[in-house]
Amino acid sequence: MHKKLVVFLLLAFLLLMAGLSIRAVNRLDHGSTREGTATIAVVQINGPIGGVSSWLEDSSSTAGDIMEAIRKAGKREDIKAVVVRIDSPGGSAGASQEIAMELDRLREKGKPIVTSMGDVCASGGYWIACSTDHIVANGASMTGSIGVIMQLSNLEGLYGKLGIRNQTIKSGEHKDMGSSARELSAEEEKILQALVDDSYQQFLEQVQKGRQEKIAADKLLEIADGRIFTGKQALELGLVDSLGNYYDAVQQAEKMAGIKGESKLEVINAFSWWDRFKLGMLNPNIFQQGGFAELKY
C-alpha cells in the first residue's frame, strides 16, 4: 500500500509537470507570451506557396492551412486585426489566389490586415500582400517579381537514349500538351502563351486593385516584367507602404484596429507540438509532389 502510494504520488507529479510542459510548448509555439487586452492574429506564410505540405517543411505555406487560419481569425471576436507575415518567393498561382481571396473576405468584415515582409515576399507572396490594407517591408526585403512563369522540359532525347518509347492515346489534339516526351507544337506554344498572358493580366489587376492610387497603371506596366526590388526601392515605387520590421507591422495593425496599449499576439496557423508529432509520424511525405507543368507566380 505504502509503495503504491509513493509511486502514485510520483506519477501524479510527473503528469502535472508533463501537462505544464505541453501547455508551455503549445503557448510558446503560438507566440502568445505577450499579454494584452486585444488579440492580433499572425498568419505565417513561409516558403513556396502550394497546395501540398511535406513532413520536414513547415506547412505554413499550404493554401488550405493558411485559408483555414484566415477564416479562424475572421470568426474569432477577440481578434481585432491580422498581421500576415510573408517570407515566400511565391509559388502556385491558384494557391496564391485562393489565399488572397480569403484575405479580401476578411477585410470585408472590417478587420484590418497588415503585411509584414520577411526576407522575400515576391511573386505569389506579393500577390497575397496586395490583398492586405498596409504593406510593411524591411529595407532589404526582396519583393516584386510581378509576372508569371511556366516551365516545361522536353526529355525526348533522353528517353531515346534510354530506350524508352512513350505511347499516348488521347481524346483530343492537345490533351498531352506539355508532355515531356515531345516538342511543343507552334499552336500549343501559342495556347500556353495565352494562358500565361491571361494569368499575368490577372496579376496586374490584382496589384492595381491592391495598390490603388499608390502606383499608376503605366508605371506598373513598366516595372511588372518579373524584376525584383528591395523593400526601399519598392517603397519609392509605391509597391509597399512603409519600411519596418515585424513589430512595426504589429504596431500598424494595432493603430488601424484602434487598440490602445500592447496587444496579445497569436500565431494562428502554428501547429501544436502534438499535431506536428502526429503528422510527422502518420504522414511521412518527405518530397513534395508537383505537376509537370505548373503555372507559377
Place this chain on the structure above:
Amino acid sequence: MTLTEMVYGILFQPVSTLQYLSREKPLSRAMLVFVSVLLFNTLVNQAISMANIEELPFSLPVNLLWLFGLMGIIFSILLLFLTAGFFSLLSEVFFGRANASGLLVCLGFASVPGILGPPLQYAAILIKLPAGVVLFPLISIVWVMILQVMALRESLELDTGKAILLYIFPLLLVILFLAIITASFISSFPFAEL
C-alpha cells in the same frame, strides 16, 4: 515483483531490487521504463529550453525539435545496449564475470531517477527557485550514476571498488588518450635550447 514494486524498489531499495532484476532479467519492462523516461524528459526539456524565451514572433520548427528528440531516444537506446555489452565484456576480461542481459536490465531501471531531474528543474524555473534549477538535475544525475555503479556491482557480482573502477574505466581511457595527444603535441614544439 510488479512494475510498481520495481520502480519503487529502484528508488528506495536499490540493492535488493537490482539483485532481483539481474537475476530475473525482465527486459521488456526495463525497455518500457527506459523509453518512458527518455520520452518524458524530451517533452519537459523542450519546455525548459523555451522557458527563458520572452517572446516568440513565429512558431518554432517543432517538427525538427521532435525529430532531434526522437533521434536522441534512438541513440540512447543503442547506447544502452552498447554500454551493457561493453561493461560486461570489460568485466569478463578483467574479473572473469559477465552478465550482459542482466546488466542491460539493471542499467535500464537505473535511469528511473533521471525522470525526476527535468520536471523538478522546470518546477524550480516556474516557482523562481534558482538554486533548484542547478541542484535538482545535478542530484538526479548523481543518483543515476550511483545506481549505475550499483547495477554493475550487483549484476556482475563485483565489490564496490571494482564496480567503480569498471565504471570510470572508459573515462580513464579517454583521459589517457587525451594525455598522449597533448604530450605528442607539446613535444612537437620547437623549444629554444638553453
